[in-house]
Amino acid sequence: MYKVLVSDPISDLGIRQLSEADDVIVDKKTGLSEDELTAIIGEYDALLVRSQTKVTAKIMQAAARLKVIGRAGVGVDNIDLEAATQRGIVVVNAPDGNTIATCELTFAMLMAVARQIPQAYKKTVSGEWDRKSFVGVELRNKVLGVIGMGRIGSEVAKRAKVFGMEIVGYDPFLTQERADKLGVKLATVDEIASQADFITVHTPLTNETRNLIDRPQFQLMKKGVRIVNCARGGIINEQALVEAIEEGIVAGAGFDVFVEEPPAPDHPLLNHPKIVVTPHLGASTVEAQENVAIDVSEEVLHILRNEPFKNAVNMPPVPPIVLNKLQPYFALSEKLGRFLGQMTEGPAQEITVGFTGELADLDTTHLNRYIVKGLLSNHLGGDVNIVNAMHMAKLRDIKIVVQKSSASESFTNLITVTLKTDKETRTLAGTVLEGYGERIVKIDKYTVDASPEGAMLLISHNDKPGMVGRVGTLLGMNDVNIASMQVGRKEAGGSAIMVLAIDKHASAEVVNELSKLPEIMKVKQIIL
Numbered sequence: 156m157y158k159v160l161v162s163d164p165i166s167d168l169g170i171r172q173l174s175e176a177d178d179v180i181v182d183k184k185t186g187l188s189e190d191e192l193t194a195i196i197g198e199y200d201a202l203l204v205r206s207q208t209k210v211t212a213k214i215m216q217a218a219a220r221l222k223v224i225g226r227a228g229v230g231v232d233n234i235d236l237e238a239a240t241q242r243g244i245v246v247v248n249a250p251d252g253n254t255i256a257t258c259e260l261t262f263a264m265l266m267a268v269a270r271q272i273p274q275a276y277k278k279t280v281s282g283e284w285d286r287k288s289f290v291g292v293e294l295r296n297k298v299l300g301v302i303g304m305g306r307i308g309s310e311v312a313k314r315a316k317v318f319g320m321e322i323v324g325y326d327p328f329l330t331q332e333r334a335d336k337l338g339v340k341l342a343t344v345d346e347i348a349s350q351a352d353f354i355t356v357h358t359p360l361t362n363e364t365r366n367l368i369d370r371p372q373f374q375l376m377k378k379g380v381r382i383v384n385c386a387r388g389g390i391i392n393e394q395a396l397v398e399a400i401e402e403g404i405v406a407g408a409g410f411d412v413f414v415e416e417p418p419a420p421d422h423p424l425l426n427h428p429k430i431v432v433t434p435h436l437g438a439s440t441v442e443a444q445e446n447v448a449i450d451v452s453e454e455v456l457h458i459l460r461n462e463p464f465k466n467a468v469n470m471p472p473v474p475p476i477v478l479n480k481l482q483p484y485f486a487l488s489e490k491l492g493r494f495l496g497q498m499t500e501g502p503a504q505e506i507t508v509g510f511t512g513e514l515a516d517l518d519t520t521h522l523n524r525y526i527v528k529g530l531l532s533n534h535l536g537g538d539v540n541i542v543n544a545m546h547m548a549k550l551r552d553i554k555i556v557v558q559k560s561s562a563s564e565s566f567t568n569l570i571t572v573t574l575k576t577d578k579e580t581r582t583l584a585g586t587v588l589e590g591y592g593e594r595i596v597k598i599d600k601y602t603v604d605a606s607p608e609g610a611m612l613l614i615s616h617n618d619k620p621g622m623v624g625r626v627g628t629l630l631g632m633n634d635v636n637i638a639s640m641q642v643g644r645k646e647a648g649g650s651a652i653m654v655l656a657i658d659k660h661a662s663a664e665v666v667n668e669l670s671k672l673p674e675i676m677k678v679k680q681i682i683l
């Protein structure tokens with residue numbers, strides 16, 4: 156018998172497949188603390204959660220029988236994926252089931268904010284008949300900015316069309332072809348900020364999307380803009396939003412998600428007359444909860460019964476022989492992907508991975524997955540892993556080409572990755588040197604020797620005297636310490652690149668100032 160623990164409120168109807176299975180016993184115990192869950196998890200083969208249960212490494216350490224964690228929903232930010240992977244626990248989610256529910260809540264928010272329905276309701280039920288204070292705006296003929304055009308963002312765009320809205324959208328994976336199909340005008344985040352009457356965000360929370368809408372973006376916005384966040388707390392800077400309302404830039408906002416959940420009772424977003432809030436209800440419809448529970452139950456049953464499954468978000472164990480030879484290159488591969496994805500502009504179209512040396516004789520599937528994972532994780536955060544990386548790439552029409560040659564170059568093993576987007580084609584090569592660790596040895600046509608670690612700056616410039624000094628001085632003045640610096644050039648006086656490892660992230664302002672220095676063409680900050 157398999158024992159399944161359901162530790163969050165999950166639709167009974169949705170998990171019927173599990174509760175009615177002859178080989179499964181289902182226990183429902185919600186609201187457990189970490190210690191309480193740790194004390195009982197050892198009895199169970201599967202754990203089913205929504206977003207309330209935080210499945211920590213401590214809980215997993217006590218989970219001797221646990222084979223699978225099922226997340227009834229999309230985001231797996233409440234599950235320690237690394238710990239699950241290390242213990243060989245498969246994590247499955249249900250990414251499609253709550254798309255429409257969240258899209259519809261987004262529309263409810265847009266309408267509630269446009270017409271101040273909650274505020275008007277409050278006054279009316281308190282006995283006041285105030286019609287003057289609640290003159291709203293229409294959605295028709297307004298510009299809606301959609302940031303994040305995945306499952307939910309695309310559904311929002313479709314519905315906005317029917318409301319007669321014009322849509323400007325941004326998503327690093329949104330190609331012109333798909334944008335045309337959706338009737339969306341492509342724009343950058345800053346262009347959306349300056350053009351939109353309504354803005355809604357539908358991205359995961361990643362390093363890149365944290366504070367995606369912050370003070371500089373609010374300063375670009377039209378007076379009277381309205382903003383909605385039904386994705387993840389922290390994508391829109393909460394404090395900056397309150398200030399933008401006070402400054403008369405933002406006329407209203409609708410928030411379903413918060414940096415801290417639940418937010419403290421005195422949280423500024425909870426006590427503002429122009430902000431409509433809900434307690435993370437995006438996925439809370441009968442239909443969505445049934446859908447996600449059905450999807451995840453099916454997957455959990457497959458895993459328990461050793462049958463094929465499709466929505467794993469972490470990695471199954473790698474056979475030991477393959478692991479030994481490939482493992483030293485896992486981290487390098489992921490970093491190459493992350494680095495290349497951040498240095499290249501435009502939506503990815505084709506990734507060419509080249510292996511030379513001994514690696515060329517091995518099955519490098521896992522390395523390909525790490526490279527693609529690294530590349531996509533810049534935009535998809537924790538939603539992409541080595542189990543689903545190729546699938547995610549395929550969904551985005553990204554072609555992957557693998558080339559192998561055992562002819563040895565200067566290195567025992569070399570991994571070369573080329574990324575083609577609709578704007579440019581860039582190349583990065585790396586290796587692992589015994590005693591020195593991971594190295595980036597080539598960036599485009601330049602030979603370098605850099606350790607891919609932490610925060611880095613990649614500067615394209617003309618090879619003129621004084622460049623190193625200028626960059627060093629500007630960073631020093633801004634309290635950014637340089638840990639190491641590499642210059643690559645083909646010939647004296649031509650184009651060149653600088654690769655700097657810095658001790659802490661440089662702010663957007665510093666990066667901007669650097670890019671304005673004479674003889675500098677482009678500056679990219681890379682976070683690994």
Ligand SMILES: NC(=O)c1ccc[n+]([C@@H]2O[C@H](COP(=O)([O-])OP(=O)(O)OC[C@H]3O[C@@H](n4cnc5c(N)ncnc54)[C@H](O)[C@@H]3O)[C@@H](O)[C@H]2O)c1
Pocket residue numbers: 229230250253254257302303304305306307308325326327328357358359360361363364385386387411412435436437438439533534535538
């Ligand atoms: N409020 C809720 O209850 C609720 C319910 C479901 C989903 N969500 C959240 O909504 C978000 C979107 O869900 P989805 O199902 O549409 O996911 P999805 O993966 O289909 O779409 C996310 C999109 O964001 C894009 N993206 C990543 N980084 C970006 C960036 N810097 N700028 C612009 N776009 C970027 C990705 O390319 C992707 O297309 C997720 O974070 C999810 O957890 C919230």
Ligand SMILES: O=C(O)CC[C@@H](O)C(=O)O
Pocket residue numbers: 205206227228229230231253435437438439
């Ligand atoms: O379980 C919930 O209600 C939240 C779901 C949502 O945030 C998700 O990421 O799927």
